[in-house]
Amino acid sequence: MPGTAAGGGSTGGRLLAGGAIVGLGVCAVLPIRPEAPVRTAIVAAAVVALVGIAVGLRSPAALRGAAFVGPLFGCFAVGILAGWPPALTTVLVCVLPLACLLLVGRRAGVAPAAPWLARGRLTPDAPWLGLATVLSGAAALVTWALTVRPEPAEYLRDLQRLPLWLAILGIVGFALVNPVWEEMLFRGVLLSELASVWGARIAVVLQAVLFGAAHLAGFPSGAVGMVMAGTWGFALGILRLHTGGILLPYLVHVTANAVIGTLAVLILR
Template identity: 40%
Template sequence: MTVNRQDIPGVTVRGRIVSVALLALGAMQPVVVGSLPFAVMVAGVAILLSWWLRSDDASEAKDAIVLVALLYIVGLVPGVGLWPIGPAIAITITAIVSWRTGRLARWREWLRVGRFDGPTWVTMGAVAAVSIVALLLWQSVFNGQLPETYRALAESVPAPVAVAGALGFAIVNGAIEDSIFFGLLLTPMLRYFPPRWAVVLTALAFGLAHFHGVPNGVVGVLLAGTWALMLGYLRTRTGGMLATYLAHVAADATIVAVLIPPLLTN
């Protein structure tokens, strides 16, 4: 009888520990971006985790290890490490490494359109509507603002450039965040955990990653984490990324519409 190594208790335990550790490190990166001590620590952890999984068929987890290490390393480069440029570079290099090691074909498990049916469209609309309302409340009730770096950048260029840049950011940001959290980090979670737990833990990491993002602070963490539950549900329900991405872009476009115009009138 052939034994699936994933069914061996030790393999499952290793996979679960590694997957959760990578989620935690992925959540911390946007908070401590540019920190050399953290980058060195994560590089060391990545080496240890890779060694621990050396004999396991854990392509998804191994790619996630490469990604997380690169997020911290690229984040050290001034300017280049700024979101979403740094993460985009990290994803690209991870894809090259995955291709060179023969693992890239496994990305088709998540990097695809997915199934679209009536309930999917309804869920997407509900997620977009909830996201828009939540962001408007965050901005009006909690005085939500862009991070200072992005505020200064928007105010330093002509209004048309600021608007075009913000819209471009919304389009690119969704693809980058979704690829990281609902692609490369969620996929190994789905291998070692029941889907519900995988989505909940990934949503928690996504929320924590927004402590200095948009929305930010404790309220931002709660909003982003709750929103990520819905995005993760779309990802697992459809088996692909497009529905998650479209709902994400709708929310980011709301951020542009609400937070950019006040900066252009000052």
């Protein structure tokens, strides 16, 4: 587990490489909306510029970040703006960015491309840390939902019209798939590459901030939702560093999403 920057190069080079990775992370979490094509075009131009900066810096960390985030943004932008089925877009963002990252990682001087794909080590306290993360997240969401009583999102309303067993099945399916790209982006690419240039302490905080920002319009939503999601993302980042792999954060993410989704369907009626 890195505690200090180990990305090589000058201090200025590491600073620029980390800045490019953070910039790519910001572009990745900005929402893409069909009604705002100009904003999407501006963000796309920023992604292209940051990829160019990564290539110019010749920083392995920045190149790996660009190889993943560029295709990730492209898949989301094309899928949303072209009106593709969400399932198709989700499959693409779970497969294509990782394939591009592994392809770039085959170049000399860039590998290893994705060390975070390792299962990691299951320490005696890791399952308890995971369980505590799931329970605390579920408790916080229930408290928020009962206090705020938000209007259910459209997909929750659709699930509420189904028999409970079928709604839960849909929630579990979503919970299994959506964390794939989220964990690869936040606890995989962003945490690992930022840790290699700026150190693990800074990396775990920054990926949590970006994870929280990505949930501004999520469930829970708003500033409170950002703080809650960011805190949860920080806990997942600690799990990632503690175990040395992405498997446990993914399993915790899946379990928490399934529990939270089921509670949302039951509570928000």
